[in-house]
Amino acid sequence: MRGILFAVLGGACITLQGVANSRISQDIGTWQTATITQLTGFVVSFLLMIFIWDGKWQRFKKVKPLYLTGGSLGAIIIFSNVTAIQRIGVTLTISALLIAQLSITILIENKGWFGTAKQKMRLPQFIGIGMMITGVVILGF
């Protein structure tokens, strides 16, 4: 039960983040929003990292440099997400976003790109994505 609560709350926070960013963008601009929210997030998670110390940050050295730069994509992610929400609303944005997210993930895993463990895409994944696209068509048209 507690697990379900955390999962629901996690999903709520992801959506809330997009909505809050869209709201803040209206007042101060999108790049400003991306800059400020990630700065405060950075400061708090830095403090948590020091406090909890779950990882050993020296180990960053053992990670391929390309993978360390993934965070910089956050700038474009926030910009795209905010722009989409302002144009087509939250529901349609999240729906389309999830379709792209799941599709690209299985594409990458299917090819084993970026050192991912290669896995074959199975029928349920095709059906699942198909249903999600159907849902977006119902929502949008």
Place this chain on the structure above:
Amino acid sequence: MILGLLWALIAGSLISLQNIFNSKVSERAGNWATTTLVLGMGFLASLTIGLLFEGIDMFSLQNMKPWYWFSGIIGVGVVTCLMQGIRLLGPTYAISIVLTSQLGFALLWDSLGWLGLAKVPFTLKQLMGVLVIVGGIFVFKLGGRRGENRVFSKIT
């Protein structure tokens, strides 16, 4: 409409790529060190792009309200909830519920129009659409693929 969808697809694709990169980092460095790095990088990238496009206007924040400073902490809540959810439920169920919850709250938000966003009225069509998508998520997730216990590899 199409343009809005296109932006959402760009965001989703990049999130997928970012999650894969982040999972590679968190395998070694742990969830919090990874989150710190990811947000720090995102901050630098946003600042750089903003300065390129808007120059010194980047720093004119007249309409800033106090809560704007704190909204970035939501991201920390996301990581915490996902870590606990995955620990308690395992990745497959936890992430299916996270994705469903994302959509459910999106629908709620649209129909309430909170925070000054345009209100999208709640209709039967919308409910149908979201239910079909949620069905798709569960078929996708429960349709048997390997699971891991890293937060970042399983956000997707």
